[in-house]
Amino acid sequence: MHNKPIEIEYFHALTGKGTSGRGVIPSGTLELRVNGEIIRVSGEGRGPIHAVYNAIDGLPIFDGVKPYLMSFDLTAVKQGADSAGTARARVIFGEKIYEGVGRSEDVIEAAAQAYIDAINKYLIDRSEQQKDA
Numbered sequence: 001m002h003n004k005p006i007e008i009e010y011f012h013a014l015t016g017k018g019t020s021g022r023g024v025i026p027s028g029t030l031e032l033r034v035n036g037e038i039i040r041v042s043g044e045g046r047g048p049i050h051a052v053y054n055a056i057d058g059l060p061i062f063d064g065v066k067p068y069l070m071s072f073d074l075t076a077v078k079q080g081a082d083s084a085g086t087a088r089a090r091v092i093f094g095e096k097i098y099e100g101v102g103r104s105e106d107v108i109e110a111a112a113q114a115y116i117d118a119i120n121k122y123l124i125d126r127s128e129q130q131k132d133a
Helices: 048-057 107-132
Strands: 006-014 027-034 037-044 068-078 084-093 096-104
Touching (some): 006 048, 068 107, 084 107, 096 107
Antiparallel strands (some): 006 027, 084 096
């Protein structure tokens, strides 16, 4: 079993709906543990999930191969006060597709977990390929 290269320590997302009627740009800020080091990233987007994904894309760990989100799906696991969502993100790195899964009562957090899960699979795969070379 591998340690996860990236783990969420903290995240905050703004939806972009302001009370003044003028709106706020959707944004996301995360503190991520990347190979044991805490890195803070921020991003903006068309919505809170897009903003969080843009923040994650800003991590300085991709060695020129940026993630490309191919598909995203969110399903409810439970209904009611203790509802949870499961997110699935299919992410392309180069010519290979990695699928990540996240689950949380907060759908934005579930989405972030899914994206990071796919990225972790890529990073582990890349590390193993470098060891074999």
